[in-house]
Amino acid sequence: MKIAITGKGGVGKTTLAGLLARSLAADNLRVLAVDADPDANLAAAVGVRAGSPQPLPFSKLTELAKSRTGADQNSGGLFKLNPRVDDLPQQFWLEHQGVRVLKMGTVDHAGSGCVCPEHTLVRSLMRHLLLDRDEVVIMDMEAGIEHLGRGTADAVDLLVVVVEPGSRSVQTALQVEQLAQQLAIARVGFVASKVGGPEDLAFIRRALGEQRTLLGQLSWSDALRRADKAAQSPFDFSGPFIDEVNAIKRALLERMPTHEEAGHV
Template identity: 50%
Template sequence: MKIALTGKGGVGKTTLAALLAQRYAAQGMRVYAIDADPDANLASMLGVPDPEAIVPMVEMKALIKERVGATSQDLGTYFSLNPRVDDIPERYGLRLGNLRLLVLGHVPRARGGCACPENVFLRELVSHALTLHDEVVILDMEAGVEHLGRGTAAGVDWMLIVVEPSRQSLETAGRIRRLAGDLGVPRIAAVGNKIASPEDRAVLEQALPGLPFLAWLPHDPELRAQSLRGRGLEASAGVAEVIANIMEKLQG
């Protein structure tokens, strides 16, 4: 199962990514959790004791130069567009039981897009992860589909757009939906978060017609407090039930 989560910053996509990753791992499945958001918070959501000590993949310049043949500092140098990355998740992923965490880091955008060595390396790594057969891959993305290309999008089983009752969140969700559809992502669905009333749910459904909602997560002050403490998440019985229902729908 390969699941990409995206949405406007602050809507709760990293919280959902962490809850899904933990639940799959608790069921004995081998999980790769990939933090592809430049504002990386997945480690703290998973309860990593010192998340700031994690070196993002993009900052491993010696490794990138070894595999790609150059870094962005090597101007005018030819480099490989298909570097070897098949050993990276196991060798460099932070082990948390059945779960491996990879933090990709941020590549500054260049004019006209970036085909720099670091970006090539990260894209190839994501592409490889999406071809793994026996593992669950949870991809926590920024508010878009930047880490996916037309060749890799088909490897995503589900793209979940996390959305809250706000105009900015809805605008971002609509844009992501169009981009993901253009790339050929097979299945796109939404998860409503921070739902405080039936009116909130109705607003989201009306604003995103035709986009199926897999679940509705209530506004949960305790879960928010846990995320702020950065010591990992422990879902309430109600939230755990919603997560289980999401997983059942994804599998079906």
């Protein structure tokens, strides 16, 4: 089961990703939480404390990227575009409460459009995680999903778009939905976040329209704020969002493809 979570920055997608990862792990499922948003900290949302060892971003592992792509052996600038990566996740993930966390990081390019060993390593690893692994994969994405690319995007079983009660958030969500269609992602669902009451939820329902699937909601609460300030997982706090994320989990599991529809778990 491969789930990608996206939405406008600040809407709470990392909070949702962390809660879902912990909730699924509590069901004794093998869960791999992948931080693919350079501005996010999924490890903290899963519950990894500040000051504890943190997952290393693959984009910064320059020597590893050069070694795996052969760039360290070729002075002409040529390197492999399909390096071996299947042994890397278990070497670099950080495990907490049954969730294994990996961090992709971001690649700093000297020029636009640059394809470097680090970028190649990250891209190959993303493809491996989506196509070849049999864990539950929860991927916390940037607002856009272009970096999934054709050939990997269609391996996503469900794209979850997080939207808060606001016109700009809704606009971003609908743009992401259009991009998902272009990348042949068959299943798209929405989650209402930072819901302060019935009016907020009604606004989001109207903005999305009846033809779109609303998987559930996350109400904003003092407990979520305390968890955010403490850089801790909300899953370790008590609040209505625990029941809400469990309801979202059940809704997305109901929308997973059957084995006949997909070639992976």
